[in-house]
Amino acid sequence: MEKNSPIKICIVDDHRLFLDSLKGLVSSISNFNVIEVFNDGDELVTYLKEGNEAPDIVLLDVKMKRMDGIATCAWVKENYPEIKALALSMEVDEDTVLKMLRAGAKGYLLKDIHPNILEHSINEVHTKGFYYTENITSTLLNSIDGKKSHDGVELKEREIEFLKLACSERTYKEIASEMCLSPRTIDNYREILFQKINCKTRIGLVLYAIKEKIVIL
Known part of the structure; x- marks a missing residue:
């Protein structure tokens, strides 16, 4: 793609008023080209299966009555x-x-973000491959070298094993069983990683693992 080529965008949302408003907003931003909008994931899937022009970015609503954002994103x-x-x-x-x-x-x-953040996030996803706001986690503002966290503290093998399992669908109880450890020990692993990685939620752990390529989702 040429450096100055517009970023091609599709928007998927089942609230028509929001969809039309978002289309107008995104279309007004320099170097963004909204090539199509859809009311649900089924429409996007059909569009792509028919061999139409593929977008670079899809702005995807999460909660939709027909083929929600999770199923659409996975497809x-x-x-x-x-x-x-x-x-x-x-x-x-x-x-x-x-x-x-x-x-x-x-x-x-979140849908109530400032238009400037939306513009920035689209550009970041297009150029860097990811974007997460600080209200999701501050972890992604940091980077590590190899298996070390941003503050230079090395992650132990069992901590990395726990981190990978935390990125799965397993509950903490199931992770304890998988690692042959007690739930209390798993709680300790979680709290240690919270401190090392500087986050407070499982979301933070997952985003950190994705950012540092410890897991590929």
Whole structure:
């Protein structure tokens, strides 16, 4: 792609008024080209299956009545891995964020964000491959060398094993069973990693693992 080529964008949202408003906003931003909008994931899938022009970025609503954002994101990741999905939602609950990340979302935004943040996030996802706001986690503002955290503290093998399992669908109780450890020991691993990685939630652990390529979702 040429350096100055517009970023091709598709928008998927089942609230028509929001969809039209978002289309107008994104279209007004220099170097953004909204090539199509859809009311649900089924419409996007059909569009791509028919061989139409693929976008660089998909702005994807999470909660939709027909083929929600999680299912749509997973399908896009499987069939068009070059397309980057950026989730849009009114909710920021841990379970939903984790499911979208596991499905392949490269970012997760709340719908009440400032237009400047939306513009920045689209550019970041397009150029760097990911974008997460500080209200999701501050972890991604840091980087590590190899298996070391941003403050130079090395992650032990069992901590890395726990971190990888924390990125799965398993509960903490199931992780304890998988690692042949007690739930209390797993709690200790979690708290140690929270301190080392400087985050407070499982979302933070997952984003850190993705950012540092400890896991590939």
